[in-house]
Amino acid sequence: MAASVTxxxxxxxxxxxxxxxxxxxxxxxxxxxxxxxxxxxPGFVVAVxxxxxxxxxxxxxxxxxxxxxxxxxxxxxxLDSYVxxxxxxxxxxxxxxxxxxxxxxxxxxxxxxxxxxxxxxSKVYAGTLFKVLIFVPVVIAPxxxxxxxxxxxxxxxxxxxxxxxxxxxxxxGTGNRDWTGWISWxxxxxxxxxxxxxxxxxxxxLWVIIAVQIWSSIGMAFILFYAxxxxxxxxxxxxxxxxxxxxxxxLVSVVVPHMKPTIVAxxxxxxxxxxxxxxxxxxxxxxxxxxxxxxxxxxxxxxLFGVSSHYGYAATLSILLLILALGVxxxxxxxxxxxxxxxxxxxxxx
Amino acid sequence: xxxxxxxxxxxxxxxLLAVMVIPFAVPLFxxxxxxxxxxxxxxxxxxIELEGFWLYFRNSIVxxxxxxxxxxxxxxxxxxxxxKLRIRSKELYFWLMMGALTMPEVVLLTPLxxxxxxTGMAGTxxxxxxxxxxxxxxxxxxxxxxxVDGxxxxxxxxxxxxxxxxxxxFWxxxxxxxxxMAVAIVVLVLINSWNxxxxxxxLLGQAHGHMVVTQLPNSFKTQYTDDQTKILAxxxxxxLPEIIAYISLQRHFERGMAAGAIK
Numbered sequence: 018m019a020a021s022v023t024x025x026x027x028x029x030x031x032x033x034x035x036x037x038x039x040x041x042x043x044x045x046x047x048x049x050x051x052x053x054x055x056x057x058x059p060g061f062v063v064a065v066x067x068x069x070x071x072x073x074x075x076x077x078x079x080x081x082x083x084x085x086x087x088x089x090x091x092x093x094x095x096l097d098s099y100v101x102x103x104x105x106x107x108x109x110x111x112x113x114x115x116x117x118x119x120x121x122x123x124x125x126x127x128x129x130x131x132x133x134x135x136x137x138x139s140k141v142y143a144g145t146l147f148k149v150l151i152f153v154p155v156v157i158a159p160x161x162x163x164x165x166x167x168x169x170x171x172x173x174x175x176x177x178x179x180x181x182x183x184x185x186x187x188x189x190g191t192g193n194r195d196w197t198g199w200i201s202w203x204x205x206x207x208x209x210x211x212x213x214x215x216x217x218x219x220x221x222x223l224w225v226i227i228a229v230q231i232w233s234s235i236g237m238a239f240i241l242f243y244a245x246x247x248x249x250x251x252x253x254x255x256x257x258x259x260x261x262x263x264x265x266x267x268l269v270s271v272v273v274p275h276m277k278p279t280i281v282a283x284x285x286x287x288x289x290x291x292x293x294x295x296x297x298x299x300x301x302x303x304x305x306x307x308x309x310x311x312x313x314x315x316x317x318x319x320x321l322f323g324v325s326s327h328y329g330y331a332a333t334l335s336i337l338l339l340i341l342a343l344g345v346x347x348x349x350x351x352x353x354x355x356x357x358x359x360x361x362x363x364x365x366x367x
Numbered sequence: 368x369x370x371x372x373x374x375x376x377x378x379x380x381x382x383l384l385a386v387m388v389i390p391f392a393v394p395l396f397x398x399x400x401x402x403x404x405x406x407x408x409x410x411x412x413x414x415i416e417l418e419g420f421w422l423y424f425r426n427s428i429v430x431x432x433x434x435x436x437x438x439x440x441x442x443x444x445x446x447x448x449x450x451k452l453r454i455r456s457k458e459l460y461f462w463l464m465m466g467a468l469t470m471p472e473v474v475l476l477t478p479l480x481x482x483x484x485x486t487g488m489a490g491t492x493x494x495x496x497x498x499x500x501x502x503x504x505x506x507x508x509x510x511x512x513x514x515v516d517g518x519x520x521x522x523x524x525x526x527x528x529x530x531x532x533x534x535x536x537f538w539x540x541x542x543x544x545x546x547x548m549a550v551a552i553v554v555l556v557l558i559n560s561w562n563x564x565x566x567x568x569x570l571l572g573q574a575h576g577h578m579v580v581t582q583l584p585n586s587f588k589t590q591y592t593d594d595q596t597k598i599l600a601x602x603x604x605x606x607l608p609e610i611i612a613y614i615s616l617q618r619h620f621e622r623g624m625a626a627g628a629i630k
Contacts, residue, residue, distance in 0.1 A: 052452070052453070052533075053448045053452025053453055053454040053457075053533075054448070054454050054455075055448075056444045056445065056447050056448030056452060056454075056533070056537075057444070057445045057448035057449055057454065057457065057460060059441050059444060059445075060441035060442060060444060060445035060464075060504050060508060061445065061460055061463075061464060063437075063441060063497065063500055063501050063504060064441075064464055064467055064500070064501045064502075064504035064505055064508075065460075065463050065464050065467060066501075067475075067497060067498065067501040068467040068470055068475065068501055068502075069463075069467070070478070071474075071475045071478040071479065071482075072474075074478040074481070074482070075474070075477060075478050078477060078478070078481075087481055087484070129387075132387070133384075133387070135369065136369065136380060136383070136384050136387075137384075139369040139380060140377055140380075141377060141380050141381040141384055142377065142378070142381045143381070145617075147384055147385075147388055149613075149614060149617065150388050150391050150392060150395075151388060151391055152613070152620075152621060153391075153395070153610060153613065154391060154394075155624065156558065156609050156610065156612075156613045156620065157562075157606045157609055157610065158561065158562035158564065158580075158581045158605070158606070158609070159562065159564070160562070160564035160581035160582070160584075160585070161562075161580070161581055161583070161584055161602050161605045161606050162394065162398075162602065162606070163584075163585075164584045164585060164588075164595075164598045164599065164602055165394050165397055165398040165401075165599060165602050166394060168397055168398075168401055168595060168599065169393060169394050169397050174397070175393055175396075175397050176393075179393075232390065232391065232394065235391075237624065237625075240621050240624070240625050241625055244625055264369035268369075289469045289471075292469075292471050293471040293472070293473070295472075295473055295564075295565050296564050296565065299565075300564075300585065313473070314471065314473040317473050317474075317476065317477075318473065318476070318565075321476060321477060321480065322569075328477055328481070331476075331477045332477045332478075335473070335474045335475075335476070335477055338471060338473070338474055339470075339471075339474045342469045342470060342471055342474070343466070343469070345469050346465070346466065346468050346469040349468065349469065
């Protein structure tokens with residue numbers, strides 16, 4: 018308990034060692050009282066307090082009967098509802114959707130993001146206008162855009178209108194849309210014969226959600242790649258150019274390797290987004306039809322506020338989702354530590 | 368990146384870009400065009416004359432402002448503490464906080480619903496603001512702490528020698544120096560709170576006057592039995608403040624959100 022460091026009582030700052038470097042790792046011995054604690058406490062209590070309380074409570078509810086709901090007698094049933102979750106095909110379907118969603122959204126974001134960033138780093142006309150157009154979808158709330166996306170993918174919506182004018186869709190007298198001959202021939206031969214231009218249906222609804230998410234997130238990928246490309250040493254590009262590399266060659270061999278930290282960051286960001294996903298599947302397709310676009314978020318919501326509520330089961334699913342999110346969180350802190358030295362606090366130096 | 372030495376190449380590249388952004392424009396175009404179908408601008412008047420129309424915006428403004436203010440102060444204070452003050456086993460506190468970094472809000476739904484109704488907080492703004500704040504703080508603290516780590520200790524030391532206590536160091540050294548970070552926090556928290564849908568839906572309720580802006584378009588689904596033109600007009604009106612804010616503060620939005628994405 019010896020206070021060997023002489024800090025004046027009203028100053029929690031460590032007495033200056035003559036030379037100092039770095040941030041706040043503990044220097045010297047600890048003071049018996051922690052005068053700085055008051056500064057972190059409010060934020061700590063709100064965030065950690067609430068979230069850890071919720072997690073603890075969640076763990077408790079998950080051990081109750083799976084169809085438990087408030088104002089019912091609570092008896093500990095153990096891990097029954099976990100068994101139920103692992104036995105439930107819907108749980109695995111939701112997970113599969115999350116994985117497909119993650120891979121598809123991530124790949125498309127990387128490719129399109131890099132292409133957009135490269136083009137806008139070149140000299141084009143009205144660059145700012147294009148930038149705004151690409152980024153606006155990131156800003157607008159998914160919940161606000163959802164009814165618009167329903168309209169976009171409606172049977173008589175703009176997507177089908179475009180396809181019709183490209184000669185890929187024909188409209189029958191009753192207003193039904195179907196593929197014109199060659200498209201339907203093509204689709205049958207690549208094993209997608211069940212895909213019809215009626216987008217919110219079991220065979221395509223997941224892809225509608227993916228498309229919608231890509232629409233609203235490419236702007237983010239673009240901004241990140243755009244910033245990362247601005248940090249490439251111009252001399253590197255010049256050297257490649259002198260060596261005779263053309264635009265596309267340069268993009269693939271010089272620029273893309275520099276994008277690695279951004280790609281890692283995007284992978285993590287997308288993994289979190291995929292696990293958090295709720296607004297789009299809930300509002301655009303309602304997780305359906307027939308659970309074809311069900312995600313863990315909509316699945317949990319349906320357990321709480323569906324036809325009958327199963328709080329116990331919802332809590333179990335939440336715990337499982339939490340474990341997945343925590344896994345991503347750990348990956349995140351590991352990878353940022355790896356990436357950090359070369360690209361210190363990238364994007365943060367605002 | 369791509370060389371455009373001739374004007375033709377430049378026009379060509381711009382044309383390629385224009386074709387590539389068509390998919391981005393389609394929903395925006397659909398939104399505006401659909402909202403003007405049928406009775407044209409009168410659709411907008413119907414939406415604005417909806418009883419309690421302004422309440423959607425007021426509620427969102429109250430929630431966003433409160434969330435931003437609370438997150439800002441708690442984050443700044445915590446970052447000051449974590450970065451510059453001596454606190455016993457503070458790294459433990461820090462990692463406990465970082466454990467909550469990627470918490471999906473839907474995970475908190477079950478306990479929040481039960482707790483909110485038990486404590487009688489359901490239907491109040493606090494029921495939405497507190498979870499929103501809790502979900503933002505780990506992330507904003509992570510960002511801000513690493514920023515504050517970059518501010519030399521000597522500045523705080525100088526202030527201390529001049530007789531400033533930790534309050535004054537906070538106000539006159541940290542807060543002004545961390546201003547660029549404040550912009551990022553404000554943008555990030557603004558977007559996350561203004562765009563939040565699930566928490567207000569569940570915790571604020573769907574009663575009249577208790578809805579937020581993200582619920583505006585969909586409220587016409589029940590009231591007017593799926594009247595597409597009103598829904599789309601509602602979507603335009605609900606999206607407008609965000610689009611205006613983004614275009615007028617373009618750089619801040621892009622930087623703030625990029626800061627939020629990478630870390």
